[in-house]
Amino acid sequence: MTTDNPIDLAGSAALLARVRQQQPLVHNITNYVAMTISANALLALGASPAMVHAAQEVEDFTSIASSLLINIGTLSPAWVDAMRLAARRAVQLGKPWVLDPVGCGATPYRTAIAAELAGLKPAIIRGNASEIMSLAGAAGAGGKGVDSTASSEAAIAIAASLAERSGAVVAVTGAIDYVTDARTLVAVDSGDPLMTRSTGLGCALSATTAAFAAVGTPLAAASAALAVYGAAGRSAARSCKGPGQLPAQLCDALYGLDGALLARDARITTRKL
Amino acid sequence: MTTDNPIDLAGSAALLARVRQQQPLVHNITNYVAMTISANALLALGASPAMVHAAQEVEDFTSIASSLLINIGTLSPAWVDAMRLAARRAVQLGKPWVLDPVGCGATPYRTAIAAELAGLKPAIIRGNASEIMSLAGAAGAGGKGVDSTASSEAAIAIAASLAERSGAVVAVTGAIDYVTDARTLVAVDSGDPLMTRSTGLGCALSATTAAFAAVGTPLAAASAALAVYGAAGRSAARSCKGPGQLPAQLCDALYGLDGALLARDARITTRKL
Amino acid sequence: MTTDNPIDLAGSAALLARVRQQQPLVHNITNYVAMTISANALLALGASPAMVHAAQEVEDFTSIASSLLINIGTLSPAWVDAMRLAARRAVQLGKPWVLDPVGCGATPYRTAIAAELAGLKPAIIRGNASEIMSLAGAAGAGGKGVDSTASSEAAIAIAASLAERSGAVVAVTGAIDYVTDARTLVAVDSGDPLMTRSTGLGCALSATTAAFAAVGTPLAAASAALAVYGAAGRSAARSCKGPGQLPAQLCDALYGLDGALLARDARITTRKL
Numbered sequence: 001m002t003t004d005n006p007i008d009l010a011g012s013a014a015l016l017a018r019v020r021q022q023q024p025l026v027h028n029i030t031n032y033v034a035m036t037i038s039a040n041a042l043l044a045l046g047a048s049p050a051m052v053h054a055a056q057e058v059e060d061f062t063s064i065a066s067s068l069l070i071n072i073g074t075l076s077p078a079w080v081d082a083m084r085l086a087a088r089r090a091v092q093l094g095k096p097w098v099l100d101p102v103g104c105g106a107t108p109y110r111t112a113i114a115a116e117l118a119g120l121k122p123a124i125i126r127g128n129a130s131e132i133m134s135l136a137g138a139a140g141a142g143g144k145g146v147d148s149t150a151s152s153e154a155a156i157a158i159a160a161s162l163a164e165r166s167g168a169v170v171a172v173t174g175a176i177d178y179v180t181d182a183r184t185l186v187a188v189d190s191g192d193p194l195m196t197r198s199t200g201l202g203c204a205l206s207a208t209t210a211a212f213a214a215v216g217t218p219l220a221a222a223s224a225a226l227a228v229y230g231a232a233g234r235s236a237a238r239s240c241k242g243p244g245q246l247p248a249q250l251c252d253a254l255y256g257l258d259g260a261l262l263a264r265d266a267r268i269t270t271r272k273l
Numbered sequence: 274m275t276t277d278n279p280i281d282l283a284g285s286a287a288l289l290a291r292v293r294q295q296q297p298l299v300h301n302i303t304n305y306v307a308m309t310i311s312a313n314a315l316l317a318l319g320a321s322p323a324m325v326h327a328a329q330e331v332e333d334f335t336s337i338a339s340s341l342l343i344n345i346g347t348l349s350p351a352w353v354d355a356m357r358l359a360a361r362r363a364v365q366l367g368k369p370w371v372l373d374p375v376g377c378g379a380t381p382y383r384t385a386i387a388a389e390l391a392g393l394k395p396a397i398i399r400g401n402a403s404e405i406m407s408l409a410g411a412a413g414a415g416g417k418g419v420d421s422t423a424s425s426e427a428a429i430a431i432a433a434s435l436a437e438r439s440g441a442v443v444a445v446t447g448a449i450d451y452v453t454d455a456r457t458l459v460a461v462d463s464g465d466p467l468m469t470r471s472t473g474l475g476c477a478l479s480a481t482t483a484a485f486a487a488v489g490t491p492l493a494a495a496s497a498a499l500a501v502y503g504a505a506g507r508s509a510a511r512s513c514k515g516p517g518q519l520p521a522q523l524c525d526a527l528y529g530l531d532g533a534l535l536a537r538d539a540r541i542t543t544r545k546l
Numbered sequence: 547m548t549t550d551n552p553i554d555l556a557g558s559a560a561l562l563a564r565v566r567q568q569q570p571l572v573h574n575i576t577n578y579v580a581m582t583i584s585a586n587a588l589l590a591l592g593a594s595p596a597m598v599h600a601a602q603e604v605e606d607f608t609s610i611a612s613s614l615l616i617n618i619g620t621l622s623p624a625w626v627d628a629m630r631l632a633a634r635r636a637v638q639l640g641k642p643w644v645l646d647p648v649g650c651g652a653t654p655y656r657t658a659i660a661a662e663l664a665g666l667k668p669a670i671i672r673g674n675a676s677e678i679m680s681l682a683g684a685a686g687a688g689g690k691g692v693d694s695t696a697s698s699e700a701a702i703a704i705a706a707s708l709a710e711r712s713g714a715v716v717a718v719t720g721a722i723d724y725v726t727d728a729r730t731l732v733a734v735d736s737g738d739p740l741m742t743r744s745t746g747l748g749c750a751l752s753a754t755t756a757a758f759a760a761v762g763t764p765l766a767a768a769s770a771a772l773a774v775y776g777a778a779g780r781s782a783a784r785s786c787k788g789p790g791q792l793p794a795q796l797c798d799a800l801y802g803l804d805g806a807l808l809a810r811d812a813r814i815t816t817r818k819l
Binding site for chain 3: 025027032035036039040043044048049050051052053054056057060061064065078247248249250251252253255256
Binding site for chain 2: 031032033034036037073074075076077103106107108109110144145146147196197198199200240241242243244245247248
């Protein structure tokens with residue numbers, strides 16, 4: 001963790017360099033579907049991922065990790081217990097943790113667990129518009145399983161209020177991504193629609209966000225993660241004739257990304273709310 | 274669901290168009306190994322996959338889904354409980370569900386669970402010859418772990434009797450795939466032997482079948498799924514020097530498949546039994 | 547299982563041919579992250595993988611399998627119970643089993659389980675230097691999550707003493723891999739640093755080792771697995787601009803590997819300890 005990071009492309013490139021240099025150990029409690037691509041994205045980025053979920057060891061593992069990701073994609077009670085233990089230990093030790101409330105709104109169980117976890121002081125919450133709106137208790141949040149039915153623009157005000165209430169930086173991803181701490185709004189233009197046709201790419205973005213959270217302040221880390229990951233995705237999509245090669249191309253793009261490629265494929269703008 | 278669908282290539286192309294247009298939400302309770310490729314095949318096809326397995330939420334999720342897939346590849350008691358709950362809810366709500374009895378016959382536990390689930394009114398059962406023969410209680414079903422030791426031809430009569438008894442359409446996949454409701458036998462010639470050298474491709478076919486079951490009657494849906502998926506696989510195998518690129522190429526082929534490509538790489542014939 | 551196999555490239559090629567001919571059924575109890583690549587590597591190699599973990603069926607499955615792999619990457623108590631049952635059954639039936647003590651040393655829970663399993667007579671133990679040093683109870687074993695902080699050279703003497711104590715052949719992988727039964731030391735030069743940037747490739751190597759253990763004596767099997775898998779990895783890395791394509795390229799290389807390619811991309815040397 002450091003003091004203030006500038007929220008622009010140069011600042012994002014600086015945080016990427018810091019991830020590569022420090023190789024943070026990122027503790028992931030994430031869903032089965034996204035584990036492999038999440039680990040591969042983190043390795044390609046230069047971080048050191050581990051997936052550890054047993055209640056018997058999560059606190060010990062969080063203690064040696066640089067940051068923590070909790071993703072509720074494939075929930076079950078034993079895993080929820082581990083998520084609580086890990087989140088509390090992270091906060092206790094001053095380590096940042098990221099919440100990905102996958103499918104929040106799809107079932108009452110899922111919505112309740114997401115809301116409970118959002119109350120455990122995550123540094124960053126990252127979701128699509130339907131998930132963030134549902135997590136904030138907004139009426140008519142919609143959602144179709146784990147896919148959003150709302151645009152990210154529609155969720156900006158709600159994201160800001162969730163940020164205010166939870167103390168977390170909230171990132172709403174969509175065609176344009178928005179990040180806010182309730183005072184500043186960052187818009188990130190990167191990524192490609194093809195990314196919605198390959199499973200776990202949103203989850204792997206949240207894992208990437210946890211890697212950046214290990215080396216920067218939450219608002220700058222979330223913005224940099226979106227810019228870097230989205231630029232890599234946009235670049236990767238150009239090499240693809242369909243979604244099949246996208247995960248591999250995305251990892252290669254993350255591995256090879258530099259400031260020039262970041263500037264080509266991402267835009268960051270900020271304004272006060 | 275609709276009334277009758279023609280069981281030929283044109284009918285299959287029409288069902289594919291309907292999947293892409295309706296983007297059915299497919300609820301998967303499937304094995305760990307095949308989750309990623311199953312989700313990716315469904316996304317490439319144009320469906321909306323979700324993997325949800327906790328007993329606390331499976332019924333709620335089945336209620337919002339268009340169809341359900343249950344695959345017993347990596348069984349455990351808690352998951353079996355969820356499978357029972359989800360299957361019953363699907364039947365109660367008139368939603369089609371597909372059973373993939375992976376490795377049926379390999380252990381007594383697996384065989385018993387598969388038989389129990391087959392009694393819960395699946396719309397379609399999809400397996401290899403050894404699995405279907407074992408599920409039907411045929412003597413000498415064989416099987417080697419999760420791979421078949423019998424040909425699909427050898428299982429036709431047994432598949433028809435299983436269809437009669439269970440009320441499900443039964444699909445037996447192999448070099449040639451056979452689908453039957455006990456009255457009609459559909460033979461689908463598509464696919465490529467290389468597909469047996471990449472894990473989870475049979476499981477992802479079952480997930481694809483669940484997507485088609487959301488938009489067509491069981492016999493037509495199963496036949497169309499086999500034709501579409503197998504044509505994509507045959508096309509994909511042509512671009513591969515080994516099995517490594519096959520999952521990605523298969524997704525790209527599913528993504529780009531049209532009537533002309535389907536006609537090139539699949540044959541469907543039907544006869545009365 | 548056979549009597550002595552020569553520990554050199556020709557002997558390794560002969561064991562590879564035997565894997566392809568016998569297609570051993572390899573029972574995997576492994577971590578969620580590595581399941582897909584492990585199954586795909588085994589299929590590409592010519593073996594028949596299955597992932598089965600329920601206590602209700604693991605003993606029955608081990609009974610029909612040719613060999614067993616136990617990998618503790620994503621531990622939980624129910625899985626540990628299954629690991630114990632499967633390992634004991636394998637030993638009882640004289641079937642070789644391979645232990646991959648992933649992340650041993652990272653948490654007390656993990657270290658204790660790894661040590662307990664190492665006491666259940668594995669034929670082969672395969673890990674990185676930090677894992678092997680931690681498993682052997684060496685002071686200052688280090689490790690960063692699941693990644694090693696020690697070189698494989700530093701672990702040779704400790705590996706030999708672990709081999710002596712456990713009765714297992716111990717393989718320590720790193721820039722150069724070392725295999726020992728406490729009397730002979732085999733050094734295998736193969737692989738590529740890019741392999742550390744793609745998740746589960748060490749785990750899939752352990753699965754590959756289990757396939758070779760089904761057809762050869764432990765010291766020869768472990769050495770051949772390292773040579774074959776590492777040669778495939780080295781060849782695959784040449785075709786990659788980053789880690790993204792590495793899993794697919796590795797599978798293609800395993801699928802196409804022959805004696806000439808093995809001789810190009812692997813070196814094996816042996817000496818007495």
